Amino acid sequence: TRRITVHDIAAAKERGEKWPMLTAYDAMTASVFDEAGIPVLLVGDSMGNCHLGHDTTVPVTMDEMTLLSAAVVRGTRRALIVGDLPFGSYQEGPVQALRNATRLVKDAGVGAVKLEGGERSHSQIELLVQAGIPVMAHIGLTPQSVNAMGYRVQGRGDEAAHQLLRDAKAVQDAGAFAVVLELVPAELAAEVTRTLHIPTVGIGAGAGTDAQVLVWTDMAGLTPGKMPRFVKQYANLRQTLGDAAKAFAEDVTDGAFPQEEHTFH
Ligand code: KIV
Ligand code: NA
Numbered sequence: 450t451r452r453i454t455v456h457d458i459a460a461a462k463e464r465g466e467k468w469p470m471l472t473a474y475d476a477m478t479a480s481v482f483d484e485a486g487i488p489v490l491l492v493g494d495s496m497g498n499c500h501l502g503h504d505t506t507v508p509v510t511m512d513e514m515t516l517l518s519a520a521v522v523r524g525t526r527r528a529l530i531v532g533d534l535p536f537g538s539y540q541e542g543p544v545q546a547l548r549n550a551t552r553l554v555k556d557a558g559v560g561a562v563k564l565e566g567g568e569r570s571h572s573q574i575e576l577l578v579q580a581g582i583p584v585m586a587h588i589g590l591t592p593q594s595v596n597a598m599g600y601r602v603q604g605r606g607d608e609a610a611h612q613l614l615r616d617a618k619a620v621q622d623a624g625a626f627a628v629v630l631e632l633v634p635a636e637l638a639a640e641v642t643r644t645l646h647i648p649t650v651g652i653g654a655g656a657g658t659d660a661q662v663l664v665w666t667d668m669a670g671l672t673p674g675k676m677p678r679f680v681k682q683y684a685n686l687r688q689t690l691g692d693a694a695k696a697f698a699e700d701v702t703d704g705a706f707p708q709e710e711h712t713f714h
Pocket of ligand 2: 533
């Protein structure tokens with residue numbers, strides 16, 4: 450088996466094939482998704498919320514991204530692994546972006562990186578692509594800007610819709626191989642998808658995008674609390690794991706575990 454590449458992703462758009470992407474933050478979970486045939490795994494800076502206990506993605510560091518991206522690469526054989534550039538690792542400019550993207554490629558072994566921003570990130574994307582690092586862009590709601598933006602649907606109204614289209618074209622022109630559209634109206638996401646020749650990856654962007662991404666802990670029902678409207682839960686891992694922990698605890702307090710079969714003499 451060989452790894453999926455950005456060329457396979459481009460070919461899928463030409464064939465009109467839709468594809469799934471999930472986040473992953475550790476080797477074992479990533480191996481499950483790899484074996485399930487998910488072609489692209491994102492080591493998202495959503496690890497801040499899902500894995501590291503932060504309230505937002507803002508505090509996530511390059512050290513954390515590098516460590517967990519390396520684990521996901523080691524746990525997989527086939528998937529294209531995309532590593533997020535965290536907040537503060539590329540906003541200073543293209544040279545900073547290249548230095549940090551290079552770390553994810555060399556030290557963690559990712560096949561591509563992702564960064565947020567359309568027109569504002571054009572020069573960063575361009576330099577990374579020139580250096581031979583495939584870039585997935587991310588526009589619409591960009592969670593690293595939560596302090597300025599909040600969490601709400603983007604691209605509503607004529608002016609905002611035009612800006613989103615400009616952002617989409619800017620990242621394509623800069624050489625991005627794909628673009629995430631987060632929390633934008635379905636009609637606008639479909640228009641962007643028709644306009645671009647690179648694939649769009651939707652999250653909360655309706656059914657008209659080329660690909661769909663979900664945060665794995667949301668998709669599998671591990672994240673606590675009420676899920677946003679755009680999430681579909683395919684399992685209830687929070688319940689399953691909690692039940693397993695309670696059953697273990699009960700067995701230990703009752704003396705029902707370990708049994709003879711678990712014991713050495
Ligand atoms: O970090 C992340 O999980 C993401 C996806 C939601 C696209 O950026
Ligand atoms: Na992210």
